Amino acid sequence: MTLIKQLKNQDEFVGFYLLKELEVKQTNANPPKDFLDIVLADATGEMPAKFWDASQTDKETFFPMGVVKVRGLVQTYREKLQVKIMQIRPAKEEDGIKLTDFIRSAPISPNDLIHTIQSVIAAISDDEIRSIVRFCVGKVEEKLESYPAAKTHHHAYFAGLAYHMVRMLEIGDFLCKQRSFLNSDLLKAGIILHDIAKPEEMIAQLGIVSEYSVQGKLLGHISMASNWITEAAITLDIALDSPKVLGLQHLVLSHHNLGEWGSPVQPQMAEAVALHHIDALDAKLQMVEDALNTTPETEEWTPLIRGLENKGIYRLRL
């Protein structure tokens, strides 16, 4: 099977691909004719494609985010490669295709990420903190296996949120060893809880966010997580005004640091200051890494990155 990034002009090929985008459009002919305007994708990249003369059945058969088998020809249109689709059908169960083979995803498997997170939770020494963390993680356990950390900003791919957590936990672990005044239980709990409501804030499929949920827009993931901690404490019979509940809610509420970035309060505990900066460090470095990985080696500069002051990253070759 041919990977997208290997396709060259005039190649004829057969393979399975993700229908990342699909729209029915009309030609300029009179009368206009319907065709399918498509973006084919696999984990190595994506390419526009056209399926001319789409029948009514075709229009009802294909839908975005499905996997299809395609026979196509690579052409050049306006100096860019484009696939002319000659045959197309949906993948069948017997094709043995795994959808996740076709999408960008974290470099560590969801299973391993979840396993790491669960191990860290198990190692939290304080029973109440551990129980609250478990309760909140339990609300999104399944989604954690696939959800991205954001719509476009950073870690915007399959299992990106869990990957973000695991990397932050590694940094947090290092810092707790470097600086003994940090409480390891609080910092780990803060890292796991800080974005825990994101899977309910956004609606995503295969690691790609299509939109924000109503709750996500009206409350935001920060307040949602704070409410979940309240719910956890009531359910687990932990006093709502106990230092633990207060501390965990503060960690979540303050992790965006400033009001204009969405935090109603600013960090006022050692672990809250650490949490914010670990979050920033991991998110920004991941933006850099992802931009470098998805930019051809031959390019000196990555595209501009919104979250990095809208600058590109330069590959300095020493």
Place this chain on the structure above:
Amino acid sequence: MTLIKQLKNQDEFVGFYLLKELEVKQTNANPPKDFLDIVLADATGEMPAKFWDASQTDKETFFPMGVVKVRGLVQTYREKLQVKIMQIRPAKEEDGIKLTDFIRSAPISPNDLIHTIQSVIAAISDDEIRSIVRFCVGKVEEKLESYPAAKTHHHAYFAGLAYHMVRMLEIGDFLCKQRSFLNSDLLKAGIILHDIAKPEEMIAQLGIVSEYSVQGKLLGHISMASNWITEAAITLDIALDSPKVLGLQHLVLSHHNLGEWGSPVQPQMAEAVALHHIDALDAKLQMVEDALNTTPETEEWTPLIRGLENKGIYRLRL
């Protein structure tokens, strides 16, 4: 008894006053001698006072926010009036003094304010909304009789918070009549709940805030109220993801309008937009009214008011 605002230079007088501030200081003499540096207050104003040669007993007898009986002489020091205290003793039970006579307070009695608020709650037609509002108000019912709405910003006096609610409810009632697309239940509930956690965010006595509570600093009244609604819903067995819970939490969370003013989300319901602007209108007009009331009629300009772009208000005489 002589009211503070009536005292003139060289007056000798006797009366009861609030010890609004009290500090033990030392004279420049060698060796230095202790004296009490005092601010006397009643509902009409306040004036600095000195009690020279304070004995050890004196230093242990008097404390801020108590009422005292004073015999004093008004003098001029650096072109300002100041009281030289000749005799001073704490008020006794048999003096029949009511502390609230000596402090600034809302122009409507706390009882009447609470009664109005309770009537409005009773008139909320939706059972679940009414119950949630009652639950939250129940958490601060007693404090609502005395708490100010803020430390200094606006309504910073006895029962100021309840007064702020009542005036806002009047405006809200008018607007619901003027514009039928506003849901009256939601708007009333939003008005009552928007600052409901302030009595737990601040520590106040007699309507004067001394500091913010730990919870107030780490969570802020906005997130606290959101948590209370979660708690109310669990207690009252109302689904946490029901539109009512969502709507009430959104009203509370968004009422400061912008992130830099403390709201993690911006108003996205008709009633939330109304709530923010009613809040602003009432708070700003009350700042104006209070500034005019506490500035002598003979002054053209009030002092500068932080919440009004740091401008004074001019008394235009037509």
Place this chain on the structure above:
Amino acid sequence: MTLIKQLKNQDEFVGFYLLKELEVKQTNANPPKDFLDIVLADATGEMPAKFWDASQTDKETFFPMGVVKVRGLVQTYREKLQVKIMQIRPAKEEDGIKLTDFIRSAPISPNDLIHTIQSVIAAISDDEIRSIVRFCVGKVEEKLESYPAAKTHHHAYFAGLAYHMVRMLEIGDFLCKQRSFLNSDLLKAGIILHDIAKPEEMIAQLGIVSEYSVQGKLLGHISMASNWITEAAITLDIALDSPKVLGLQHLVLSHHNLGEWGSPVQPQMAEAVALHHIDALDAKLQMVEDALNTTPETEEWTPLIRGLENKGIYRLRL
């Protein structure tokens, strides 16, 4: 006659509509042919339309903002409805068509709005204030019957400015009753004068602003109104430095509150503070109401609204 919002795919229909937009375009054919690219509108909505094979006469007959009689067929193009025009002619006098039937306009008739405004003016007790207000209103009396309050921001429709005034006068009236320290003459005058120069700042037809006037760009409506008050005072022989002239000019100049919003001075009179907040409250609530009214009932969210922090409004269904 068929209303626009009732048209469905494949409908054939005849009716009168406003030519809201009209552009002569060329087809991709070789040689290209001219056609009319049109937006048809009535008070219920608008729809794109094409009139193919436009003759030279057609191109000279039709112009934007005119009413036409159309026989058309509704088709679907790129998943949106579009009218293919089969016959089209300008409306004639004998058709008895009223242009204002085809445009968005305030829910109260211009006559009634003007009448209300005139009654409020008549009720201003101070002779000089009343005369100045009358002088300024007199400069735009005719335009007041049709002008919007803004290009797109709020009340952007026929008689929108007069409607904005009337609603603000209602709120102002309520507030003067609620708070006796507000001077009713000043507040009413301020409400009527605050945007009074807008009809000279903008160039509008049928409630739709096409552009700003030269004077509007170089001076702005705020300074223009201030100049008009100067002119009124000279004409009416009222001292230019009298408190009344000063007060009215201050109300106008400060009503945008901040320099970055266009006010050269900030509100420094009780009525100026009230005016700014009544203006904000009415404008923002009207944006909400208009967005809800023009969004299909079936949509949960209105489009994003620039003046509301670029958020959409959610229809919470209790």
Place this chain on the structure above:
Amino acid sequence: MTLIKQLKNQDEFVGFYLLKELEVKQTNANPPKDFLDIVLADATGEMPAKFWDASQTDKETFFPMGVVKVRGLVQTYREKLQVKIMQIRPAKEEDGIKLTDFIRSAPISPNDLIHTIQSVIAAISDDEIRSIVRFCVGKVEEKLESYPAAKTHHHAYFAGLAYHMVRMLEIGDFLCKQRSFLNSDLLKAGIILHDIAKPEEMIAQLGIVSEYSVQGKLLGHISMASNWITEAAITLDIALDSPKVLGLQHLVLSHHNLGEWGSPVQPQMAEAVALHHIDALDAKLQMVEDALNTTPETEEWTPLIRGLENKGIYRLRL
């Protein structure tokens, strides 16, 4: 007579000085005694002074901004020089003292400045523009001989405003020669009118502003000048909507460039862009020059200057 900047510790001296500041204070003695806490000044600097044991007559005789004859002794108090006043009396007519000898003032005489401004006005070729400028200058002609350009920001001394105008006119003249697209009449008129209402915005004596006028606070000098141009046009029978009136008002209204700096509109004519930048250039360079002149030659750095990003200026010695 000894200049202030020449006084040294232990000098005994006699001379005339300005009483720049004067306050009656009390000693710490028991009972306290009144003394005069004074700042003596001449054009070379200022120095604190004490007149102990002030009698009731003394307290009624002396007032700030008067000239006095003083016999004094220079002492050191807290490492700074201070005058102990032994004798003091008000200057008499026969002393032949000119008040303006004792204050900071523009380096060119008011007469010469006014003469230059009048010559420039006379050279404006357009009759109507010249008349309007003359009308406005006529409203403050007398004050122009003494008023500063600002309270503290720049040119804050006797005749500072006229000096600012004259220097700007020189730069404007140079630029009109360098760039022929600038209209010399408009630019000259704009320079003369841009701050013309400042003498009515502020209340000053001897070039020192004590406070802003009511009109100054409620309207601001920018809107006041715009109103004056309206008044001038009506008085001179020039059409209010003529390009000349419009242009002059635009120049005045836009000269602060941004809304947050007080301009309701931004520069939109070539001369308005020039005016703003000439104003900035002259004001900033004057701040630098004044700071250097009033800082001893031996100091490397001037004090911090608010209008220059709160930086000091360094004397680079090549």
Place this chain on the structure above:
Amino acid sequence: MTLIKQLKNQDEFVGFYLLKELEVKQTNANPPKDFLDIVLADATGEMPAKFWDASQTDKETFFPMGVVKVRGLVQTYREKLQVKIMQIRPAKEEDGIKLTDFIRSAPISPNDLIHTIQSVIAAISDDEIRSIVRFCVGKVEEKLESYPAAKTHHHAYFAGLAYHMVRMLEIGDFLCKQRSFLNSDLLKAGIILHDIAKPEEMIAQLGIVSEYSVQGKLLGHISMASNWITEAAITLDIALDSPKVLGLQHLVLSHHNLGEWGSPVQPQMAEAVALHHIDALDAKLQMVEDALNTTPETEEWTPLIRGLENKGIYRLRL
């Protein structure tokens, strides 16, 4: 030869033009055919053009920024003029064409500009300052003959940078005469050095910047010039910590005035304050002049100008 701004609909013409933009595109035909989508330009303006049925040779012959001889027909497409190219060939050496005849450029010849700059340098009285300036100018001497001062902001044309320098030198010269506290050597040197690294920051051809260099993006012209001064001092054996080196580096580093505008330090020398304001004055007035010059006389308003608060400039006709 016909100038672009003189071409009218239906004109047939022959002439030499710059190929300012050139892209190979495909028609909508099936199969699509290649055509050249072109922008023709000369010093009077530019116009879109199509060369249909481009052969493979054509596609390899023509390139942007070359001069071509064209026979064409002016047509109207979507209400705009467009050239249909009938014949096209590259200019040959024997055509005697000067590329610079076809581009926008400074109104003074590069030779004269460079000559003026060299004369000013020669007139710097301090040997070390003069040598450092010469060293830095030497690094870009050739490019100074053609480089613009910016990509789009101001002076964005052939020799724009040298023209900017010369005009600033004129203003600087005037100011040094007007204000004797300014050091003429430092101010001249600052004007010449402030943008001296721009030719290495940007990649330009014929006065048109295509992109920023790697060094330009990673260091910026301000830091590059500072480094050059270090290099000059080492090369010329001038102490790196001498006041001259320090002063020149400060002038360069601070000339954007604020951190958000790119200056790591704020102006703290008299000449640095002057430099910033001369730079602003010249750049802004040039934006105005260029906008007026490139807008048809019949238009009242120029297009919006980003560097002038995004406003257009109005041609006031007195």
Place this chain on the structure above:
Amino acid sequence: MTLIKQLKNQDEFVGFYLLKELEVKQTNANPPKDFLDIVLADATGEMPAKFWDASQTDKETFFPMGVVKVRGLVQTYREKLQVKIMQIRPAKEEDGIKLTDFIRSAPISPNDLIHTIQSVIAAISDDEIRSIVRFCVGKVEEKLESYPAAKTHHHAYFAGLAYHMVRMLEIGDFLCKQRSFLNSDLLKAGIILHDIAKPEEMIAQLGIVSEYSVQGKLLGHISMASNWITEAAITLDIALDSPKVLGLQHLVLSHHNLGEWGSPVQPQMAEAVALHHIDALDAKLQMVEDALNTTPETEEWTPLIRGLENKGIYRLRL
């Protein structure tokens, strides 16, 4: 010897202390008498002290930042402890006093810090990068043993700068292991060079900054370090436009991330993004640690910390 933090009211004590501040003041007596107003300090804290009746010799003997032997009595003045000094003399060589025993300093010895830094430099694999780093470190080698990282912001104590470097190097080392796309040589070099010019930007003694140097104010440490790299490259004969020089200068120039924070360019290399966030993380966490360490264990809140959004840090006790 008694540590400052152990002194209690009425203690009589003898010991060696640092004269952290010293000013000659006058009493209010008539005639006033000189006394020494002093702040005594050791590594555990500081306390105000008075030495009454200072003789002329005393005034000439003592100076700030010297060590003295004191016999004193602890008293209470305005509710704070204060030392009445009975005897005082400068420390003598034979007292065997080490100045650094009396000041706050990094928790690791300067020697060890320098040793660590030198080892890291030695481990840089690229010869040119290593040489440039060595050259720059060589310019401040001696000062690195004692200089703080900032005046007040963070690491404001003896050897604070070296300590900041070492901690950042540890974090950098961890991140290079966690993320292989980071170039370890560049990141280490960036960490060592980013603040390397601070010892020349500030004037400090014993880890306490008294003021900024002229060069520090006019150039800033960021541009100074960039110039040093230029100097290093010339000295070491490395091409000024080589990727290594470019990369190191970019790391230094961009490490404050934003223009308003002092960086003329924003991070555009992976290591530059990492450097900025490692710097922020280490600085903020150190502010937290230092605030907690210098706040008594009994206090729940540290004082407000400017660099942490002006918030205090709360000690959450689980």
